[in-house]
Amino acid sequence: MKKIKRLESKVDFHQAKWNEPIIFELHQAGERGVEIPLASEEVVKAVGNGLSTLPHNMLRVDKVNLPEIAQVRVLRHYVRLSQETLGSDFNVEIGQGTCTMKYIPKINELLIRNHKIMGLHPLQDISTVQGMLEIIHNLDLAMREISGLDFFSFQPSGGTQALFAMASIVQKYHEARGEGDQRDEIITTIFSHPSQAATAAVKGYKIITLYPDKDGFPDIDKLKEVLSERTAGFVVANPEDTGIYNPKIKEFTKLVHEAGGICYYDQANANGLLGITRAKEAGFDMCFFNLHKTFAAPHMCGGPATGALGVTRELKEYLPGPIVEKNKEGYYLNDTLTHSIGKVRAFHGVAQTILRSYAWIRSLGPSGLKAVAQTAVLNSNYLYSRVQKIRGASAPYVKGQRLEQVRYSWEQLTQETGITTEDVQRRMTDFGLHYWTSHHPYIIPQPFTLEPTESYSKTDLDEYIAALEQISREAYESPEIVKNAPYNSTIHQLDEQDYLDNPDKWCLSWRVYQKKTQDVNALQ
Structure with a gap:
């Protein structure tokens, strides 16, 4: 070799x-x-001793x-x-495409560790948490400007829970109008996040999926075919995971409204849209933002996160309650919404995540937020132009500008060398880099999705591109180098490839691990 x-x-x-x-x-x-x-x-x-006043059933036996x-x-x-790991503070983390891995200002991390916020409790009397309620309310006002919508709830724990809340609002809205049984279909698109279809399905809806036309846009003619008196709503991410922005989106929402449906918008990643375009002008009745993506709060291995859920004035009464509002006495939790879908989590959001995002927005201001979007789009298009020049790589569908991310393909590389996107992924770790193969949905063959956000410089992007270029050369000249990677990581290739897909091999806690190893030993 x-x-x-x-x-x-x-x-x-x-x-x-x-x-x-x-x-x-x-x-x-x-x-x-x-x-x-x-x-x-x-x-x-x-x-007392701290235990004698507790109810007996709350005392531990073991x-x-x-x-x-x-x-x-x-x-x-x-x-x-x-x-033994990689992360956004450790390497050029543009490879977790669609997840918007960006720099988190460290001063905001210090801010949320202040004892005044670390000591908050969700059951405190509202008179003692006026400062935090003011921050929540002010973030609501900022989100209204960013989206064009009228009211926001920060109760959802993340994007999927926000999608579930929006599907619940759609259902309750139609029930209140006497059309709950009739309107039993939700329309979405294949490149939108699978949580959109999943959450609607949990609410009992039949899912209708639009596939792309030849240019990669959702097919508007197919939308016209499936709209009917059974249409409850339309949910879409735009741009979708391909990075393509649908320029006809307002025609889509207009058609759905004419059919009597509600339009809701997955803006988990809005990094290329801030200050450029808004949900309101696109015709949406609801949207959500992931604060732990666009608004500079960390993912933290899936939580704590926040899905900021916004609605038009007509849908305010359906929001999950309570929402923070202000009167002459101060800030309070309004839990008297007439048609509220109820709580989607026990308490009101994650205070630390809300504070981080509020501080980020205030530090940037309107012009700064717009600069974030412009820089993210510039970075993405620079990467887009360079990656397509790498032998074996391509970006399927419409040619031209993309927004904050692009779903690329190694289909040509695989056909000509046998090297797959998973092979490239392993080899990237030898350079202290990483990328995501973007397998949902697996329509683009041999996919990988890159999103540079606004946080990375041209030097950072050039380093990442150089790694892809080298791996492409190795694939054509010495494919065994790529096939046998990684060499510089803590783990080589796994003998068995089904650990993530086989629940029998999952060990989510020490107790589960002990039980499963005991069961295996008993069988032997």
Whole structure:
């Protein structure tokens, strides 16, 4: 095999490798990180021992199953694990396409760690949380300007829950008009996020999916064919996961409205639209934004997140309650919405995520938000022009400008060399980089989706492009180099490829792991 070349850049990456046990295996009985002092006699006399006043059914029978381990070993354990991963603070993270991995201002991280917000509790009296309610209300006002809609709720935990809430609003709206049973169909598009169809299906709707025309736009003629008195609503992401923005979107929403349906908009990723176009002008009745994407709050492995859900004035009364409003006495939680779909989570949003996004918006202002969109689109189009020049790579459908992301294809590379997008993905990790194969939906063959956002410089993008160019050369000249990758990572190729798809192999907790290993040992 030919010598494996490193990427010609300033980065000489080789991932740290530690044979690190999981923390439960580091347990040593009697070892302590913090020794909690007993309550003083005076405290015990005043409030008891802390347990006697609790209801009997709330008292544990067994001791909490936590590892006993010293602070220094906890620190060592997690620092080692942090060296075995990639992330947006560690590398050029443009490869998690559609997830909008961007720089999170560290001053905002310090802000949310202030004791005044860390100590908040959702059951506090509203008189004691006027500051946080004011921030929520002000973020609502900002979102109204950004979207053109009239009221926002920050109760949904994320985009999928916001989609579920919007499908619930559609259903309750038609029920209130006496058409709940009649209007039982939701229309979406194949390149929109699968959560759109899934959440509507959970509400009992039949899903009608529009496929793209030859240029990659949702087929408007097909929309006309499927619209009927059974149409409850239309849900779409625009731009979709291809990065293509549908210029006829207002015609779509007009047709749906004429058929009596509600239009709702997946704007989980609105990074290329801020200050440029709004949901209102596109004809939508509802939309949501993911604060943990466009608005500079971290994903944090799936949470805590927030799906900011906005509606027109006509749909305010259907929002999940409560919503934050203001009167002459101050800020309060309005839970008297006439047709509210009810709570979609126990409490009102994630305060830290809301504060991060509010601080980000206030620091940028209207002109700054527009500059974010312009820079994101510029970065995406620079990448778009360069990637299409790489041998074996392409960007299917309409040629020309894309917005904040593009779904690319290695179909030609695979046909000519046998190297797949998964092979390229593994080889990218040798350079301390990563990309997402974007498998939902798997319509574009051998896909990969890149989104540079506004956070990355031309130098960053050139480094990423250089890695793709080198891997393409290797695929044509020495494909075994790519096939056998990775070489510089902590893990080589897995012998079995079904871990993510086989529930029998999932171990989501130490207790589940113990049970499954015990079951296997018992069978042997």
